[in-house]
Amino acid sequence: MITRTASARYEGFGKEGKGRVSTQSGVLADQPYGFATRFEDAPGTNxxxxxxxxxxxxxxxxxxxxxxxxxxxxxxxxxxxxxxxxxxxxxxxxxxxxxxxxxxxxxxxxxxxxxxxxxxxxxxxxxxxxxxxxxxxxxxxx
Missing domain, CATH: 3.30.300.20 (K homology (KH) domain)
Incomplete structure (x- = not known):
């Protein structure tokens, strides 16, 4: 069995909060995500x-x-x-x-x-x- 990991951190709550997501491989390292990257066109991922x-x-x-x-x-x-x-x-x-x-x-x-x-x-x-x-x-x- 193989296990791969990723982590997310969210500071603040709701629309005003800001998140960062990272992957075990390092291909994503503290990439921003949040309301604006998910529902609007802000830079970052979702x-x-x-x-x-x-x-x-x-x-x-x-x-x-x-x-x-x-x-x-x-x-x-x-x-x-x-x-x-x-x-x-x-x-x-x-x-x-x-x-x-x-x-x-x-x-x-x-x-x-x-x-x-x-x-x-x-x-x-x-x-x-x-x-x-x-x-x-x-x-x-x-």
Whole structure:
């Protein structure tokens, strides 16, 4: 079992509070987050952006490994994830993650590629983590 960690610190409360988020690897180190980075356009990050990055990376890697298992050795996969935060009663919830994939590879037909991509979407650990609708749109260029 692998455990990865991240930490968050929030000083002050509500809209006036300011946070910092860091990851074990150091790739994020005291990155700012707060109301303005989550709901407005202030510089910094937010939980949904981090989830989107994690989902895009996880799915793309899962697909890469699935294609390698099928004997494919060359190509490029580019995925964007759009994570939607919406009102839920008095709070909010992440309701969906929309994956958009562009693949450049040869030697595979569109139906086979779609089946492998759907399998990767279902098997990706971040997909399994999310309690949200997950969609996948893909384009295969040979």
């Amino acid at each position: 939980p949904e952006e981090l989830i989107a990055a994690a989902h895009a990376a996880c799915f793309t890697m899962a697909l890469s490994f699935a294609l390698a298992k099928e004997g494919f050795t060359d190509g490029t996969l580019e995925t964007t994830a759009g994570v939607k935060l919406e009102k839920d009663g008095d709070g909010f919830r992440v309701s969906r993650s929309d994956l958009s994939l562009e693949a450049r590879m040869t030697g595979i037909d569109a139906d086979r590629f779609a089946a492998i991509a759907e399998g990767a979407k279902a098997d990706c650990p971040i997909s399994k983590l999310l309690n949200a609708e997950i969609t996948l749109e893909h384009r295969l260029n040979g």
